[in-house]
Amino acid sequence: SSQAEISTWILFYAGILGVAFGSVYYHMKPDNNRVLWDTLPVDSGGSTARPARALVQALMMVAYSSLFSSLVVERIGQRIGLGCMCALLFAAFTCIVYERIYDDIRLCLMFQLILPLAIAAVAYMYPSNYTHSTYWFSSIGIYLLAKLEAVSDKKLYRANNYVISGHSLEHVCLALIPFLLSVMLICRERKFKRYLMMVILDGLFSFM
Template sequence: MATRTVYAAASALAATTFLVVLMKLTPSVPQPQYYHDFADKRELFGIPYAVNVMSNFPFLAIGLMGLILCHYGNYFNISLQGEKWAWTCFYVGVTAVAFGSSYYHLKPDDGRLMWDRLPMTIAFTSVVAIFIIERIDEKKGTLSIIPLVMAGIISVVYWRQAYYFDSLIYTWFFDDLRLYALAQSLPFIAIALIAILFPPMYTHSMYWLWAAGFYQLALVQEATDRVIYMSTLHIVSGHTLKHLSAAMGPVILTLMLTKRSIDVKREKSL
């Protein structure tokens, strides 16, 4: 346990040092406005960007299902209380993606994009807490849930922050994506390091790789939005497929929670 704590502390120190150096040495990265120019602009039933909006429904379905199964019945194999709260945060983030992303896609701009990104950071950072709880230390992992989620939220707020006072609106634009980019990438690095250094508590760990694979596929589809839209003769865009692929991550993790069990080999080694 002491070795795990040392590894975790060293990793946290390294990440903090990297963050400080990066912010000092690199220029700010503004949000490109072409990001909002999606290929599929079709309107259906009076809904602008309809397919991109409606393709968020899977997040709502799997998010609500996960929330219910986390707290009712014995469908999920969750053995630690800290895990339950971390998975709850994860499914709250997934559910909120449906609302935030739909709101953004109805009228894509920087202001609405913030509400698209906030739920995603909650989900990503919750996964880091889950790995800490399951593989390093339950108490430390549970205590890390709120700081990790707050760090993700701050990364989005740093990019764009608005203050409302009476009828006046004062908007401060930091317009700097560096912290948000780190909030997107560092969880994957942290998860990979934890997975390499510490044995899993449960079986079916391969499901994590499948979930990560679908997320990487979603990033590729997002980058090739217009190419996919043109190659499918305007049937479906890359961004729509991105939503569906990204939603497969929570689907796979939900299946994992129903199938897994305590890893007997790890129990014997502890």
């Protein structure tokens, strides 16, 4: 992997760790003052909770931006990917400033919805140089499922006889995404290298 790819992936995992810390912090002692460290509800939760919400939003948007940029670096090119990274981080900063001024998180929510869809589009339109590229689509599918579970929180809770809530299922799905992407990074290899090895082995067996 190139240095640009490594940098974007490091930033992605840093953002994920920050969001995970916020979630753990809330669940250790759930209350209304901590809930914004775990979720991003439409209700602002009061002015005292806004800094926490802004921090969680920033970390999530950094994770989304770096993940999209890593895909662009891999599929399209380093210069374009790093340019996307800078542009997306600026857009994320703008969304956070807008939210802080107007107490309106709609731009942040749009940012978090559009980028995963853009990841799916780029992954579909541009072929990968690596194996295990289907993990991108699996991750996006799980992300969309997680958001559906979050929206249907109470309905799912009633449907399974109050065993597990939609919010809890959302956490399970979201935790699967970095796990799947980590498996992809560990297992993948360049297609040309794999093809070359197959040709060499085929030649050896033919010679024997």
